[in-house]
Amino acid sequence: MSGFYEKLTDSWKQxxxxxxxxxxPDLDRLPKSIKNAKHPLYRFNREIIDxxxxxxxxxxxxxxxxxxxxxxxxxxxxxxYIKSEYPAMPVILDAKRGDIGSxxxxxxxxxxxxxxxxxxxxxxxxxxxxxxxxLRFQNHGVIVLCRTSNPGSGDFxxxxxxxxAVYQHVAHLAASQWNKNNNVALVVGAxxxxxxxxxxxxxxxxxxxxxxxxxxxxxxxxxxxxxxTEQKKGLIINVSREVIFASAGADFSTxxxxxxxxxxxxxxxxxxx
Amino acid sequence: MSGFYEKLTDSWKQxxxxxxxxxxPDLDRLPKSIKNAKHPLYRFNREIIDxxxxxxxxxxxxxxxxxxxxxxxxxxxxxxYIKSEYPAMPVILDAKRGDIGSxxxxxxxxxxxxxxxxxxxxxxxxxxxxxxxxLRFQNHGVIVLCRTSNPGSGDFxxxxxxxxAVYQHVAHLAASQWNKNNNVALVVGAxxxxxxxxxxxxxxxxxxxxxxxxxxxxxxxxxxxxxxTEQKKGLIINVSREVIFASAGADFSTxxxxxxxxxxxxxxxxxxx
Numbered sequence: 001m002s003g004f005y006e007k008l009t010d011s012w013k014q015x016x017x018x019x020x021x022x023x024x025p026d027l028d029r030l031p032k033s034i035k036n037a038k039h040p041l042y043r044f045n046r047e048i049i050d051x052x053x054x055x056x057x058x059x060x061x062x063x064x065x066x067x068x069x070x071x072x073x074x075x076x077x078x079x080x081y082i083k084s085e086y087p088a089m090p091v092i093l094d095a096k097r098g099d100i101g102s103x104x105x106x107x108x109x110x111x112x113x114x115x116x117x118x119x120x121x122x123x124x125x126x127x128x129x130x131x132x133x134x135l136r137f138q139n140h141g142v143i144v145l146c147r148t149s150n151p152g153s154g155d156f157x158x159x160x161x162x163x164x165a166v167y168q169h170v171a172h173l174a175a176s177q178w179n180k181n182n183n184v185a186l187v188v189g190a191x192x193x194x195x196x197x198x199x200x201x202x203x204x205x206x207x208x209x210x211x212x213x214x215x216x217x218x219x220x221x222x223x224x225x226x227x228x229t230e231q232k233k234g235l236i237i238n239v240s241r242e243v244i245f246a247s248a249g250a251d252f253s254t255x256x257x258x259x260x261x262x263x264x265x266x267x268x269x270x271x272x273x
Numbered sequence: 274m275s276g277f278y279e280k281l282t283d284s285w286k287q288x289x290x291x292x293x294x295x296x297x298p299d300l301d302r303l304p305k306s307i308k309n310a311k312h313p314l315y316r317f318n319r320e321i322i323d324x325x326x327x328x329x330x331x332x333x334x335x336x337x338x339x340x341x342x343x344x345x346x347x348x349x350x351x352x353x354y355i356k357s358e359y360p361a362m363p364v365i366l367d368a369k370r371g372d373i374g375s376x377x378x379x380x381x382x383x384x385x386x387x388x389x390x391x392x393x394x395x396x397x398x399x400x401x402x403x404x405x406x407x408l409r410f411q412n413h414g415v416i417v418l419c420r421t422s423n424p425g426s427g428d429f430x431x432x433x434x435x436x437x438a439v440y441q442h443v444a445h446l447a448a449s450q451w452n453k454n455n456n457v458a459l460v461v462g463a464x465x466x467x468x469x470x471x472x473x474x475x476x477x478x479x480x481x482x483x484x485x486x487x488x489x490x491x492x493x494x495x496x497x498x499x500x501x502t503e504q505k506k507g508l509i510i511n512v513s514r515e516v517i518f519a520s521a522g523a524d525f526s527t528x529x530x531x532x533x534x535x536x537x538x539x540x541x542x543x544x545x546x
Contacts, residue, residue, distance in 0.1 A: 026375065064372055064379035070387060072345055094376075098396050099337055099369050100423040102299065106337035114343060123371050125398040125418060127425030145398060150373040152400030159434035159442060166429055166439060173428065 002183035003139030004119050007090045008207060011057045012233050014088060018271075019264045020209070021052050022094070022240025023061040023078060027069055029245055031252045041066065042074040046081055048244050051253035053086050055260040060209075060238055063095040079115050090118040092143060092209070092236075098123030098130060105133040112140045119143050121187060121209070124170050125156075131178060138181035141207075146170045146199055149189025149212030167195065171202040185209055188227070190218025190237070197226035205229045207236060213263075214242030220263075224270045232271040239263055275456035276412030277392050280363045281480060284330045285506050287361060291544075292537045293482070294325050295367070295513025296334040296351060300342055302518055304525045314339065315347040319354055321517050324526035326359050328533040333482075333511055336368040352388050363391040365416060365482070365509075371396030371403060378406040385413045392416050394460060394482070397443050404451055411454035414480075419443045419472060422462025422485030440468065444475040458482055461500070463491025463510070470499035478502045480509060486536075487515030493536075497543045505544040512536055 012018060025041040034044050049059065059082055066075040079091050093115055097107040111120035111134075119141025122134055134142045147157050147167040157167040164172070171186060178184050186203065188196045189212035199208065208227055212218030220237070227235045243263070247255030285291060298314040307317050322332065332355055339348040352364050366388055370380040384393035384407075392414025395407055407415045420430050420440040430440040437445065444459060451457050459476065461469045462485035472481065481500055485491030493510070500508045516536070520528030 024376070062372075062376055064370075064376040064383070068379035068382040068387060070345065072343065096372050096396075097337075097369075098371065098398075099335075100421065103297070103335055103337040103367075106341035109341040110337070114341065123369075123396050123398050125371075125396050125429060126421050126423060127428035127430070129423055129425030130421075148373065148399050148403075150399060150402055152402030155400035155446065156398060156439055156442060157400070159432070159439060161432035161434045161439075166432060166434070169429060169432060 002141070002181055004090065004141030004183050005207070007088070007118060008058065008141070008236070011088055011090055015057045016268065017055055017057040017264045018233070018235050018237050018267050019056050019260060020058040020060050020092065020236045020238040021048065021056045021243050021260060022238050023048065023059055024065050024240045024244065026065060029248070031248060031250060033250055039074050039077065041071050042077045045078045047253040048256050049082060049086070051257040052243065052260040053089070055257070055264040056089070058090040058092055058236055060092040060094050062240070063093060076115060079117060083116060092119045092121065092141070093117035094121045096121050096123050096145065098126050100126055100130045104130050108134045108137055112137050119185070121145065128173060128177060135178055135181060135183065138183055141183050141185055143185040143187060143209050144170065144174055146186040147188045147192050147195040149191045149216050149218060153189065168198060168202060171199045175203045175206065179206065187211065190220060190223040191216060193219050193222030193226050196223055200227055205234055207234055209236045209238060211238045213237060214239045220266065221270060224267065228271065237267060275414070275454055277363065277414030277456050278480070280361070280391060281331065281414070281509070282506070284361055284363055288330045289541065290328055290330040290537045291506070291508050291510050291540050292329050292533060293331040293333050293365065293509045293511040294321065294329045294516050294533060295511050296321065296332055297338050297513045297517065299338060302521070304521060304523060306523055312347050312350065314344050315350045318351040320526045321529050322355060322359070324530040325516060325533040326362070328530070328537040329362070331363040331365055331509055333365040333367050335513070336366060349388055352390060356389060365392045365394065365414070366390035367394045369394050369396050369418065371399050373399055373403045377403050381407045381410055385410050392458070394418065401446060401450060408451055408454060408456065411456055414456050414458055416458040416460060416482050417443060417447055419459040420461045420465050420468040422464045422489055422491060426462065441471060441475060444472045448476045448479065452479065460484065463493060463496040464489060466492045466495030466499050469496055473500055478507055480507055482509045482511060484511045486510055487512045493539065494543060497540065501544065510540060
C-alpha cells in the first residue's frame with residue numbers, strides 16, 4: 001500500500017469520517033474580523049481547521065484561491081499547519097495540474113516537495129505519459145479527474161467511444177495501467193451518482209474523491225449508496241463552501257464545526273444502515 | 274477582433290515571424306554565470322528575450338518551471354519586462370489551467386490580472402462551462418488544448434465518438450460555441466501534422482499554437498503545410514529548449530539568437546513558397 005493509501009485508510013478509521021473539508025478561502029467572503037489581518041487566508045484556514053478537525057478525514061486546499069491573489073506563502077503555511085498540528089491528516093492539493101514531460105515533473109515537485117501535499121488532483125486529457133511524473137512519487141496520491149461535478153462535464157467526459165464513455169476509459173486506464181504503485185484515486189462528482197456506480201464497478205476499492213455535495217446540489221445519499229466499498233469506506237466526500245462559509249459572522253468557526261459535524265454524522269448514519 | 278487576436282496579428286506582421294519562444298527556464302540547465310545570481314530565472318529570461326526579440330512573434334513562459342521553485346515573482350518580473358521593453362509582443366502564460374466555477378474564475382484572474390498575460394493555455398476536459406470564466410475576458414486569449422504533442426496524447430484525445438475524435442469535438446465546440454468574443458485559439462502539436470490539417474479545416478482562420486518542434490521531434494514543414502492560413506499566417510510555432518538552451522555556455526544568448534533567427538527564417542522560407 002502506498003503512503004497515501006495508508007494515511008487515508010488510517011484517517012478514515014481513526015477519525016470515523018469520510019468528510020474532506022475544502023479550503024477555498026475566497027478573500028471576498030472572509031469574515032470582516034479576518035479580512036484585514038496579515039495572512040488572512042492562512043488565519044481563516046487555521047480557525048476552520050481547528051474547528052473541523054474532529055469531523056474530517058482530510059483537507060483539500062484549492063490552489064486557485066491562493067494563486068489568484070499571490071498567496072503561495074499562505075498556502076504553504078496552511079499545509080505546514082495541518083502537518084504540524086494534525087500530522088495524521090492527509091492534505092490534498094486541488095490544483096488539477098496537467099502537462100507533459102519535464103513540465104509535468106515540475107508540477108509534481110510543486111505539489112509534493114514545495115507544498116508537501118500528500119496528494120494532488122490532475123487532469124487526464126493529455127494522456128497516461130503525462131501522468132507518469134506524478135505517479136512516480138509512489139508515496140503520494142495522484143487523484144485523476146474522471147467525471148467532474150459541473151453541468152458541462154458531459155461535453156467530453158460523456159462522449160461514447162466503443163462501448164464506453166470517455167470518463168469510463170479514464171477509470172479503466174486508472175485501474176489497469178496507472179495504479180502500479182497503488183497511489184491513484186479518481187474524482188467523480190456527487191452530481192452524477194450513476195457515474196459513481198459505474199466507476200466503482202470498474203476500479204474496485206480505489207478511493208474516489210467526490211465533490212459537488214452542498215452548494216453544487218450533489219446527491220449525498222446517491223453518492224454513498226453507489227460509491228461506498230464493502231467496508232463502507234472508499235470515498236472522500238468533499239464539502240467546501242457549505243462548511244467554511246456556514247456563517248459570515250464572527251461565529252464562523254463554530255458554524256463550520258457544526259456543519260462539518262452534521263455532514264459527518266449524516267454520512268456515518270448512512271454507512272451504518 | 275479581440276485585443277489578443279489584434280495584438281497577435283499585428284505581431285505576426287510587424288515582426289514578420291510566426292516563432293514563439295517558450296520560456297521554460299529549468300534551473301538545473303541555466304548557465305553557471307546565471308544560476309547563482311539573484312532571480313536567476315528572470316535574469317536568464319531577460320537575456321533570452323533581448324537576444325531573440327527580433328525573431329519572435331510572442332513569448333510563452335511555462336508556469337510549471339516557476340511554480341516548482343517558488344519563483345512567482347520572477348515570472349511576474351519576466352512578463353513585466355516584456356510589457357515594458359517590447360509592448361507589442363503578446364505574452365502567453367502556459368499554465369494549462371482547468372477548473373470549474375469560481376475556481377476557474379480565480380485562475381483567469383491569476384493569468385490576466387496578477388500576471389498580466391495576454392493569453393493563457395487551458396484544458397478542455399471539464400467542458401465548456403469551465404472555460405466560460407476565461408472566455409469572458411474578451412480582450413485576452415484563451416488557448417485550449419486540442420491535440421497535444423506528447424506520445425500519449427492519443428489515449429483520450431483520439432478516441433472516436435460519432436464521426437469525430439475527441440480532439441475534433443474540441444475544435445468544433447471552439448469554433449461553434451466558445452469563440453463569441455473572437456479570443457479562442459487551439460493547441461495542436463507539430464508531432465501530429467495530420468491533426469493540424471483536420472483542425473484547420475474545422476476552425477477556419479483561428480490561431481493555432483503549435484508546440485513540439487525541436488526537442489520533441491515535430492514536423493515543422495508538415496505543420497506549416499497543413500496549418501498556414503491562406504494569408505500564410507494563423508500559426509504560433511513554439512520552440513522552447515531548442516532556442517533557450519542552444520548553448521550551455523557563456524554564449525547562451527548569442528546561440529539562442531542564432532537559433533531563433535534560423536527557425537524564423539526556415540518558417541518564412543516555407544511561407545514564401
